[in-house]
Amino acid sequence: QQQVRQSPQSLTVWEGETAILNCSYEDSTFDYFPWYWQFPRESPALLIAIRPVSNKKEDGRFTIFFNKREKKLSLHITDSQPGDSATYFCAASRDMGYKLTFGTGTSLLVDP
Amino acid sequence: GPKVLQIPSHQIIDMGQMVTLNCDPVSNHLYFYWYKQILGQQMEFLVNFYNGKVMEKSKLFKDQFSVERPDGSYFTLKIQPTALEDSAVYFCASSLDPGSGNTLYFGEGSRLIVV
Numbered sequence: 001q002q003q004v005r006q007s008p009q010s011l012t013v014w015e016g017e018t019a020i021l022n023c024s025y026e027d028s029t030f031d032y033f034p035w036y037w038q039f040p041r042e043s044p045a046l047l048i049a050i051r052p053v054s055n056k057k058e059d060g061r062f063t064i065f066f067n068k069r070e071k072k073l074s075l076h077i078t079d080s081q082p083g084d085s086a087t088y089f090c091a092a093s094r095d096m097g098y099k100l101t102f103g104t105g106t107s108l109l110v111d112p
Numbered sequence: 113g114p115k116v117l118q119i120p121s122h123q124i125i126d127m128g129q130m131v132t133l134n135c136d137p138v139s140n141h142l143y144f145y146w147y148k149q150i151l152g153q154q155m156e157f158l159v160n161f162y163n164g165k166v167m168e169k170s171k172l173f174k175d176q177f178s179v180e181r182p183d184g185s186y187f188t189l190k191i192q193p194t195a196l197e198d199s200a201v202y203f204c205a206s207s208l209d210p211g212s213g214n215t216l217y218f219g220e221g222s223r224l225i226v227v
Contacts (some may be wrong), residue, residue, distance in 0.1 A: 034215075096210050096211045102154040
């Protein structure tokens with residue numbers, strides 16, 4: 001049973017467009033939602049995270065929109081750059097990160 | 113930024129043999145983790161470790177698995193004996209207390225192939 005789902009599996013956008021990556025979850029006790037990105041041959045790194053007290057978290061060109069009622073969140077990347085090309089993992093935790101449940105990832109390609 | 117180092121980066125091993133995966137965490141971190149990723153699937157939590165003890169382990173953390181960090185050296189994952197289904201990339205991570213909002217830092221993974 002997959003507790004965290006991501007869509008699409010892969011996404012291609014043009015440079016300057018907004019990329020939208022989706023994530024949904026099943027367990028309503030999850031209380032922490034980090035997004036990690038991973039470049040080829042590198043380790044996953046924390047990009048941005050949100051807790052359910054907020055429905056939006058912004059950091060530069062990256063914004064998480066969170067819908068607690070529908071158990072959905074999305075990562076918006078505005079003005080996408082080729083350097084944003086990576087695999088993005090949505091994760092969830094019910095204990096602030098001691099144990100993370102990951103989605104299967106979205107592979108983003110930004111074409112110049 | 114802070115780096116978690118994993119050794120080896122990849123290893124091929126015969127089924128039934130023992131393997132030890134080594135992790136050199138960020139120097140002042142106190143919490144350590146192992147995650148397993150089978151090709152094409154998501155990373156899955158195996159175990160977390162603090163103050164010399166396992167805090168929590170998942171169903172994937174079979175009896176053949178063990179972790180330790182003797183005297184502040186490498187944080188290790190040992191599999192003995194290995195099985196074909198243990199083939200995966202194993203990611204180590206470390207952090208300060210995540211309950212205080214501290215980030216997990218991941219290594220680049222150790223790719224294990226059991227033949």
